[in-house]
Amino acid sequence: MAANAQSIILHQYDISPFSEKVRVVLGIKGLDWFACDEPIIMPKPELVALTGGYRKIPVMQIGADIYCDSQSIIRELERRFPSPSIHVGGAGAGWTAGMWSDRVFFQAAVAIIFGGGTALADEAFIKDREKLTGRPFDIEAMKAAAPLMAEQFRAQLGWIEEQLGDGRSFVLGEKPSLADASAFYNLAFVRWTSPNGVKLIESFPGVAAWEKRVAGIGHGNRQEVSREDALDIAKAATSTEAVKADPGEPNGLKPGDRVSVMADDYGRDAITGELVSSSAQHIAIKRNDPRVGDVVVHFPRAGFFVMKS
Ligand SMILES: N[C@@H](CCC(=O)N[C@@H](CS)C(=O)NCC(=O)O)C(=O)O
Incomplete structure (x- = not known):
């Protein structure tokens, strides 16, 4: 079956160690997924159209939801496909x-x-x-x-x-x-x-x-999808992320705010968009790109900085 808006698409390359972490999680859960191979070095025009500037690998796409960083990807896989869990004896x-x-x-x-x-x-x-x-x-x-x-x-x-x-x-x-x-x-x-x-x-x-x-x-059930097809899927899809304010947000950020998100270690390109939802462990921002239309880009909080812009 060809990839569609419900498919797990992993933007990856085979000798990417952080992709291997996610591939093992896909294996533990026995999931069907599509590998979308990305270049090992820049330029990565298709990836950046989806993420708004985040260039690291892996990135997971499900429809118009784009998950940056293995932490955010694995958190979402666990949320959508809880069984079998990737946690033993507590998530921490x-x-x-x-x-x-x-x-x-x-x-x-x-x-x-x-x-x-x-x-x-x-x-x-x-x-x-x-x-x-x-x-x-x-x-x-x-x-x-x-x-x-x-x-x-x-x-x-x-x-x-x-x-x-x-x-x-x-x-x-x-x-x-x-x-x-x-x-x-x-x-x-x-x-x-x-x-x-x-x-x-x-x-x-x-x-x-x-x-x-x-x-x-193993790695679950892997198929391949092209970068062009992945972009077409994003363009035709609508994000499923609900707007949700976080009452505990320490810096008063709320849905609708314009924010920039950047990694705190390397590859610190800032990605800017409108806050959709956030919590202690995630932030989701909406952005628009001519090639992919409206997409929601998700990041973890641990290891990332969020600034009002
Ligand atoms: N914190 C990130 C680190 C990702 C990372 O460093 N990925 C490497 C490849 S495994 C990378 O993107 N290197 C630069 C590149 O591929 O352009 C994560 O957990 O996903």
């Missing part, structure tokens, strides 16, 4: 594991991969990532730091090994959860790109066995 542990993996563990994995030399880092890629982070992508410095970062990566693999030490199958118990998807994707990234990193992973037998179990979950 999964989100907290996500924040650890996305920041500290990811930085150690990146240092191992690029400090060890990888074909991924050609000139165009390096220039693109310098623009993304606003900092030099200094391969020589990464090579010099690689031994130190190997210690960091190993120490964190060791935490996973300790967590699995009582013989459990998955990080939080007998069922796979967001904590597994989060801990796993950095290992997948290392496996795709870094033979030295793989040796570190395999020095932990419990981690290596768990990694195989998580890989065995």
Whole structure:
């Protein structure tokens, strides 16, 4: 069946580690979804038409609702498709594991991969990532730091090994959860790109066995959709997000306000629109683009700044 306004469309690329986190969640839930492959470097005109300037991967589209950042995507998948849940023993542990993996563990994995030399880092890629982070992508410095970062990566693999030490199958118990998807994707990234990193992973037998179990979950049922078709679906659809004020909003923001939203780490492009709904964990803003018409773009709150504009 072709993709339509109800389909899950994941704007992604295959060697994107954050996409792998979402793909494992799609696997845990056994969902049907469409992969819409995006370029690894800018320009990404179709993606930016949907998001209003957010360029990172992954982004999920369902009709005219556009979810930026893996946190926002997974939160929405859990809301729309609650069973089986990606939470085991309470949601906080999964989100907290996500924040650890996305920041500290990811930085150690990146240092191992690029400090060890990888074909991924050609000139165009390096220039693109310098623009993304606003900092030099200094391969020589990464090579010099690689031994130190190997210690960091190993120490964190060791935490996973300790967590699995009582013989459990998955990080939080007998069922796979967001904590597994989060801990796993950095290992997948290392496996795709870094033979030295793989040796570190395999020095932990419990981690290596768990990694195989998580890989065995799969990615649900994947089909492909083109970027043009994804844009046509957005243009023809209407957002399903209801207007909702948050009485606890700390800065008095309310529906109808014009706001800008930006990531607090890298890729800090501000996306501007009209606030539709917000809570402690999400903000949804409406914007218009000639190619896709009215869309509602969703972001997490943790890791993002919202400013009145
Ligand atoms: N906090 C974001 C991070 C996403 C991220 O850094 N994605 C990488 C690829 S996995 C990226 O977009 N790199 C730049 C690019 O692909 O243009 C999330 O959780 O989705």
